[in-house]
Amino acid sequence: MSEGELGVVLKTTPLRESDLLVTLYTETHGRVATVARGARKSQRRFAGALQLLVLGRYQLGRKPCGDLWSLDAAEVEREFTQLASDVIAVAHASYIAELVGALLPPEAPDPHVLDVIVALWETLAEAGPSPGALRAVELELLDIAGHRPGLEACAACGATDLERGAVFDPTRGGVMCRRCAATSRGPGVRPIDSGTLQYLRAIAAAGSPAAARALDTDPAIVAADRTAGREALVAMVTNLVGKPLKSLEYIAKLGAAGRRP
Ligand SMILES: [Zn+2]
Numbered sequence: 071m072s073e074g075e076l077g078v079v080l081k082t083t084p085l086r087e088s089d090l091l092v093t094l095y096t097e098t099h100g101r102v103a104t105v106a107r108g109a110r111k112s113q114r115r116f117a118g119a120l121q122l123l124v125l126g127r128y129q130l131g132r133k134p135c136g137d138l139w140s141l142d143a144a145e146v147e148r149e150f151t152q153l154a155s156d157v158i159a160v161a162h163a164s165y166i167a168e169l170v171g172a173l174l175p176p177e178a179p180d181p182h183v184l185d186v187i188v189a190l191w192e193t194l195a196e197a198g199p200s201p202g203a204l205r206a207v208e209l210e211l212l213d214i215a216g217h218r219p220g221l222e223a224c225a226a227c228g229a230t231d232l233e234r235g236a237v238f239d240p241t242r243g244g245v246m247c248r249r250c251a252a253t254s255r256g257p258g259v260r261p262i263d264s265g266t267l268q269y270l271r272a273i274a275a276a277g278s279p280a281a282a283r284a285l286d287t288d289p290a291i292v293a294a295d296r297t298a299g300r301e302a303l304v305a306m307v308t309n310l311v312g313k314p315l316k317s318l319e320y321i322a323k324l325g326a327a328g329r330r331p
Contacts, residue, residue, distance in 0.1 A: 074127030075099070076147065078187055079120055080171045084110060092120060092141055094128055095170055095187070100179035104130060104141035119144035122163055123151050125188055137176070150191040158199040161324055165317040166190055166207055172311040173215045186210045186279075193280040201296055205273045206282035208303045212310075219306050220244030221270050238262040238302040240309035258305035265291070266298040273299070 077096030085091040090109035095101050109116060119126035125148040131140035153159040166187060174183065190207045193200065212218050223230045225244035235248030241256040245267060269291050276282035285291060308314055 074129040074144065076125065076184060077128045078125055078167070078184065079122060080167045082120060090120065091138075093171055094141075095174075095183055096128060096130070096179070097181070097184055098179060099130070099139075099177055100183075101171065101174055101176045102130070102139050103137060103176070104128075104139040106141040106144075109141075115142070116144040117146060118149070118151075119146050121151065122160070122167060123153055123191060124149045125184070125191075148188070150195050153191070153194055156194075156198070158321075158324060159194045161317065161321045162194065162199050162204050163191065165204070165315065165321060166211070168315050168317045169208070169211055169307065172315065173211055173217075173307070180214050182210070182214060186214075190279050193283060196280070197283065200279070200283040200286050201300065202273060202276070202282040202285040203279035205270070205299060205303060206276055206279045208307065209270075209274055212303075212306060215310070217243070217306070217310055219270075219303070221267060221274060224250055226250040232267060233264055236262050236264075236267070238305070240302075240306040258309050260298075260302065260305065262298065262302060263295075265295040266302065269295045269299045270302065 075096045075098045077094045079092060080095055081093040083091040085105060088108050088111045090106040092104045092106050093101065094104055106116060106120065109120060113120060124146055126144050126146055128141060129143040131142045133139050170183060186207055190203060193203050220243055224247035225242055226246055227250055229247040232245055232247055235251055237246050237251040237254050237259050239246050239254040239256060240258040242254060245262055246254050269285065272285055273282050304318060
C-alpha cells in the first residue's frame with residue numbers, strides 16, 4: 071500500500087452503526103475528514119493506524135459526499151504507542167492533536183506540521199513529558215497558523231522597551247509596551263514581566279522541542295516564569311480557537327491532582 075499518503079490521526083468519532091469518522095492531518099491534503107467504513111466492527115484494513123501516536127500511511131478515496139473523504143486502508147509507518155501508558159505524555163500528544171485540528175484550516179497542507187508533531191512524540195519517547203517541549207510545539211503551530219505572538223517588540227507600536235508595565239494581549243498579537251497596555255482591555259490580557267518574556271524568547275530560539283526541554287531545568291528561569299509563559303500561550307490559543315480546548319482542561323486536572331504537566 072505504498073501509494074498511501076503520510077499522516078497522523080487527530081481524532082476519531084463513532085459514525086452510524088459501524089463506521090468511524092477519522093480526522094487526519096496528511097502531508098498531501100492537510101487536515102481532512104474521512105469515513106472509515108466498517109471500522110467499528112473490524113479494523114483489519116487499517117492495521118492499527120487509526121490511533122494517536124502513530125505516523126501512518128492513509129489511502130484516501132474520492133470524496134463520497136460533501137467534504138468527507140473515504141478512508142480505504144491504512145498502515146503504520148512509525149509508532150510511539152508505547153507512550154500510551156504515560157497519562158501526561160498522552161495528554162500532551164492529545165493537546166497537540168486538538169490544537170492542529172482547531173488552529174489550522176482544512177485541506178491546506180503545510181509541510182512542517184507532521185515534522186513538528188513527530189518531533190514532539192520523539193522527545194516524549196526519549197525523555198518523557200516536558201513543558202518546554204510542549205511550549206515549543208505550541209509556538210511552532212501558532213507560527214504555521216500565521217499567529218506567532220510578538221515577543222521581541224510591542225505588537226502594536228514596535229517599541230522595544232518592555233521592562234516595565236508590559237502586558238501580554240492575545241487579541242492584539244503578543245506583548246504590549248507600557249503605553250499601548252493602557253488600551254489593552256480584552257479577554258486574556260495579563261501583565262508580563264521580563265523573566266517570562268525571556269523564557270518565551272528562549273523557547274522560540276530553541277529551534278526544536280528536544281532543545282527546548284533544556285529550559286525545564288535552566289537555573290536562570292524561575293518556576294513562576296514557566297507558569298506565566300504557559301498561561302500567556304494558552305490564552306493566545308484559546309483566543310484564536312474561540313473556546314477552551316478539552317485536552318487543556320484535562321491537563322489542568324492532572325496538574326491539580328499533583329502530577330506535573
Ligand atoms: Zn506599544
